[in-house]
Amino acid sequence: xxxxxxxxxxxxxxxxxxxxxxxxxxxxxxxxxxxxxxxxxxxxxxxxxxxxxxxxxxxxxxxxxxxxxxxxxxxxxxxxxxxxxxxxxxxxxxxxxxxxxxxxxxxxxxxxxxxxxxxxxxxxxxxxxxxxxxxxxxxxxxxxxxxxxxxxxxxxxxxxxxxxxxxxxxxxxxxxxxxxxxxxxxxxxxxxxxxxxxxxxxxxxxxxxxxxxxxxxxxxxxxxxxxxxxxxxxxxxx
Numbered sequence: 261x262x263x264x265x266x267x268x269x270x271x272x273x274x275x276x277x278x279x280x281x282x283x284x285x286x287x288x289x290x291x292x293x294x295x296x297x298x299x300x301x302x303x304x305x306x307x308x309x310x311x312x313x314x315x316x317x318x319x320x321x322x323x324x325x326x327x328x329x330x331x332x333x334x335x336x337x338x339x340x341x342x343x344x345x346x347x348x349x350x351x352x353x354x355x356x357x358x359x360x361x362x363x364x365x366x367x368x369x370x371x372x373x374x375x376x377x378x379x380x381x382x383x384x385x386x387x388x389x390x391x392x393x394x395x396x397x398x399x400x401x402x403x404x405x406x407x408x409x410x411x412x413x414x415x416x417x418x419x420x421x422x423x424x425x426x427x428x429x430x431x432x433x434x435x436x437x438x439x440x441x442x443x444x445x446x447x448x449x450x451x452x453x454x455x456x457x458x459x460x461x462x463x464x465x466x467x468x469x470x471x472x473x474x475x476x477x478x479x480x481x482x483x484x485x486x487x488x489x490x491x492x493x494x495x496x497x498x
Contacts, residue, residue, distance in 0.1 A: 321348035367400035
């Protein structure tokens with residue numbers, strides 16, 4: 261678990277960067293959550309949320325980049341955040357979209373298996389609003405994120421190529437399963453929080469914010485740990 265220890269030490273020494281990472285990952289999720297509620301009918305309020313959402317989305321690729329560069333003791337500044345965001349935006353979005361689509365496909369497959377094999381009495385009409393479907397979807401995305409845990413780090417550590425990252429990530433994970441154990445642990449903690457901590461009610465927005473902060477905090481370590489492991493691996497023959 262040396263990679264997790266190094267990441268913890270790094271975060272303690274770079275609290276500003278950790279805060280930036282959490283905010284950039286947090287605001288798009290929360291703004292989308294609050295924007296869809298009936299209570300928030302103020303147009304200006306919704307417009308500000310959209311602006312915040314887009315702004316964070318645009319600088320997210322650069323945030324990943326400067327985090328890894330800082331970990332490697334390379335100099336960083338605000339202008340680098342902007343330039344790196346432009347550099348990595350299309351590739352990061354491409355990889356993210358593909359992973360999301362795969363997660364949806366697996367969720368549909370698991371949904372079919374659950375309804376038609378294990379519980380034939382489930383009514384399709386309201387099933388997608390149940391906790392059972394939420395669990396199925398969460399586990400589906402967990403499996404995809406695990407298999408493709410090296411996809412995003414590949415862009416920053418090895419080569420800026422979304423197609424190559426998508427194709428090589430599963431092969432790297434399969435070949436180096438034991439080395440990937442720390443990532444498995446962190447993703448499992450992430451999954452357990454999603455499954456067992458109630459945070460989907462807008463009436464308890466404090467809990468919602470707290471849970472998303474924790475998830476973003478864990479994602480910070482997932483990214484750093486996976487980058488460290490990938491940086492040390494010899495994948496020339498993959």
